[in-house]
Amino acid sequence: MKRIIIPFLMMLCMMGLSACGNSENESDTASSVTITQTEAQQTETAEQEENSNDMSAPADTTAAPEKVDHVETTGRDTIVVFFSATGTTKGVAERIANVTNADLYEIIPAEPYCDADLDWNDKNSRTTIEMNDPDARPAIADDIVSFDGYSTVYIGYPIWWGDAPRIMSTFVETHDFSGLTVIPFCTSGGSGIGRSGSNLASQAGNGNWLDGDRLDGGISEDELSTWISGLN
Numbered sequence: 097m098k099r100i101i102i103p104f105l106m107m108l109c110m111m112g113l114s115a116c117g118n119s120e121n122e123s124d125t126a127s128s129v130t131i132t133q134t135e136a137q138q139t140e141t142a143e144q145e146e147n148s149n150d151m152s153a154p155a156d157t158t159a160a161p162e163k164v165d166h167v168e169t170t171g172r173d174t175i176v177v178f179f180s181a182t183g184t185t186k187g188v189a190e191r192i193a194n195v196t197n198a199d200l201y202e203i204i205p206a207e208p209y210c211d212a213d214l215d216w217n218d219k220n221s222r223t224t225i226e227m228n229d230p231d232a233r234p235a236i237a238d239d240i241v242s243f244d245g246y247s248t249v250y251i252g253y254p255i256w257w258g259d260a261p262r263i264m265s266t267f268v269e270t271h272d273f274s275g276l277t278v279i280p281f282c283t284s285g286g287s288g289i290g291r292s293g294s295n296l297a298s299q300a301g302n303g304n305w306l307d308g309d310r311l312d313g314g315i316s317e318d319e320l321s322t323w324i325s326g327l328n
């Protein structure tokens with residue numbers, strides 16, 4: 097009997113370890129977020145600085161950003177909206193929010209991206225499949241943001257295969273940017289912003305979209321202030 101039960105238990109353990117979904121990730125990323133500047137200032141940025149920004153190895157989602165479960169109307173005229181799979185873009189977004197006295201809103205995927213999903217070496221990984229399909233529109237969890245009352249939107253994302261992740265298309269196609277100045281920014285392992293910002297502008301269909309830029313994951317607030325004052 098033991099000969100049957102022990103191999104069976106071992107098989108069950110292995111199945112549990114190899115599953116892509118991770119219950120910790122799922123609960124961490126279950127809600128959308130708006131946080132105020134003060135809270136953004138208090139948020140640790142060290143986790144983003146630790147993140148590797150190169151393409152040599154698949155990203156490690158164990159450093160997934162901490163989520164803040166707080167929604168508030170603040171009366172500010174600027175908002176920083178971002179998607180970040182491994183925390184680099186989130187760190188930059190928080191610093192932009194600090195220097196512009198902006199609100200901050202994180203785009204959270206309905207189905208979080210696990211390490212296997214982010215493996216660009218795997219032609220069957222979720223991100224490879226999504227990025228190979230221009231019509232892919234991954235769902236967003238609890239998309240609660242409205243641009244009422246804002247005049248400027250910074251919109252940030254990582255570069256995936258030279259473009260914005262498809263979830264950014266989901267976002268821009270379901271929000272009204274009319275009357276807003278929109279400033280795209282991205283982080284990457286080295287690729288520039290390319291046509292990702294103008295692609296999103298076309299998909300949005302309205303708003304005054306600036307060219308935007310690729311920003312280094314470790315960019316300081318002083319450097320961001322200089323970048324912002326040069327925008328036009």
Ligand SMILES: Cc1cc2nc3c(=O)[nH]c(=O)nc-3n(C[C@H](O)[C@H](O)[C@H](O)COP(=O)(O)O)c2cc1C
Pocket residue numbers: 147148149150151155179180181182183184185186214215216223224253254255256257258259283284285286287288313
């Ligand atoms: C699926 C995938 C594709 C990527 N493609 C590129 C790319 O084409 N060029 C590049 O420079 N970096 C690429 N990267 C690296 C990310 O753009 C970079 O690590 C980014 O800073 C991650 O931001 P995040 O931590 O906010 O998710 C890719 C990363 C992933 C996961």
